[in-house]
Amino acid sequence: MGHNMRDFALEVHFSQWEFKARYNMAASDLQSLTLGELLHMATPEDRANFERSSLGYTETWGSPSLRSEIAKTYENLSAEQILCFCGAQEGIYVAMRALLDEGDHAIVVVPNYQSAETIPLSICAVTGVSLDSEHHWHLDIEKLAAAIRPNTKLISINFPNNPTGHIIPPASFEAIVALCRQHDLWLFSDEVYRLIERDPHTRLAQAADVYEKGISLNVMSKAYGLPGLRIGWLACQDRSMLIRFERYKHYLSICNAAPSEHLACMALKAREAILQRNRGIVENNIGVLDAFFAEFSELFDWHVPDGGCIGFIRYNGADGVESFTRRLVEEAGVLLLPASVYRSDLDDVPNHFFRIGFGRSFVPEGIQAMREWLKAQAGRAPR
Numbered sequence: 001m002g003h004n005m006r007d008f009a010l011e012v013h014f015s016q017w018e019f020k021a022r023y024n025m026a027a028s029d030l031q032s033l034t035l036g037e038l039l040h041m042a043t044p045e046d047r048a049n050f051e052r053s054s055l056g057y058t059e060t061w062g063s064p065s066l067r068s069e070i071a072k073t074y075e076n077l078s079a080e081q082i083l084c085f086c087g088a089q090e091g092i093y094v095a096m097r098a099l100l101d102e103g104d105h106a107i108v109v110v111p112n113y114q115s116a117e118t119i120p121l122s123i124c125a126v127t128g129v130s131l132d133s134e135h136h137w138h139l140d141i142e143k144l145a146a147a148i149r150p151n152t153k154l155i156s157i158n159f160p161n162n163p164t165g166h167i168i169p170p171a172s173f174e175a176i177v178a179l180c181r182q183h184d185l186w187l188f189s190d191e192v193y194r195l196i197e198r199d200p201h202t203r204l205a206q207a208a209d210v211y212e213k214g215i216s217l218n219v220m221s222k223a224y225g226l227p228g229l230r231i232g233w234l235a236c237q238d239r240s241m242l243i244r245f246e247r248y249k250h251y252l253s254i255c256n257a258a259p260s261e262h263l264a265c266m267a268l269k270a271r272e273a274i275l276q277r278n279r280g281i282v283e284n285n286i287g288v289l290d291a292f293f294a295e296f297s298e299l300f301d302w303h304v305p306d307g308g309c310i311g312f313i314r315y316n317g318a319d320g321v322e323s324f325t326r327r328l329v330e331e332a333g334v335l336l337l338p339a340s341v342y343r344s345d346l347d348d349v350p351n352h353f354f355r356i357g358f359g360r361s362f363v364p365e366g367i368q369a370m371r372e373w374l375k376a377q378a379g380r381a382p383r
């Protein structure tokens with residue numbers, strides 16, 4: 001089987017619009033800090049170390065101090081069970097390539113962040129299990145169980161989910177771990193939107209903490225709002241599997257950038273302050289979205305997503321979501337992601353939804369621009 005992968009639709013869409021649109025209302029990350037703001041949060045000693053740091057190669061695994069800060073974000077893991085990558089994306093790529101072979105089968109939740117399905121699909125057979133758009137994106141564990149085949153090697157999940165923000169109940173998460181244990185499957189759990197749940201009681205356990213074949217993916221990009229650092233990681237109890245991943249990284253980024261490692265360490269040490277700031281931004285923006293969607297309740301079906309800072313919203317306009325989002329970005333400079341970006345090769349993704357992001361501080365202005373554009377449309381409508 002070849003290694004061909006179809007274009008990453010989201011990245012292609014972003015490459016056209018991300019830095020051109022006035023309001024990127026599709027962003028999946030929290031409002032970034034500036035370098036100065038982050039340095040200001042660090043201790044004088046860490047700031048001095050940062051300035052003294054060498055710009056040479058670093059350890060492929062990630063610096064010992066960074067890995068030990070990352071390990072503190074887990075209940076039961078040590079620094080040896082963490083392997084750093086260039087963002088979360090490289091972690092997905094490496095895990096799938098190192099874990100899956102041609103004769104294997106993988107199960108992936110739909111809709112998804114496209115690499116979750118495109119990378120395994122370039123290697124082996126993949127079954128999609130869809131979240132139910134009619135029932136608040138409910139995941140049917142029976143459907144997941146029914147998809148397991150004798151050659152299934154891996155189940156890949158992502159909660160809070162991209163794009164819906166859905167979080168499965170803890171009992172469902174436990175049922176998935178039990179299924180994996182029963183069938184001796186790897187559980188790949190993309191946890192990049194963890195820590196920004198609406199209700200902290202809905203926060204799920206991390207797969208690597210609770211399951212011996214659990215692989216947890218996380219990154220500085222989302223909850224911490226620092227995607228430019230390009231520091232992500234895989235966590236796993238099984239050291240021999242991490243060693244396989246590390247060997248694969250030698251063919252990709254080789255190692256992370258030293259300045260980024262230092263900055264990620266500083267951010268993890270200041271994590272409570274950063275998370276509090278970021279949760280405040282999200283909470284404020286949700287208030288703004290609540291008011292906006294109440295005003296246009298016939299046009300949109302809005303339910304506050306369980307977690308993360310993106311939602312997948314139904315658009316009820318007769319023009320359809322593709323035309324709506326295209327005109328909105330061209331005429332009002334407001335970027336959303338239409339359903340076509342989330343097309344899946346595994347199952348139908350309903351075509352009247354769009355993704356909106358609410359992690360950035362300019363969201364109130366973006367919503368105001370949307371409101372004005374929609375009002376102007378209504379004024380122009382034939383009577």
Ligand SMILES: Cc1ncc(COP(=O)(O)O)c(C=O)c1O
Nearest residue numbers: 028087088089113162192219221
């Ligand atoms: C679910 C999910 N996983 C992984 C990634 C990749 O993260 P990064 O850009 O930090 O590599 C993203 C980014 O949007 C994501 O939404």
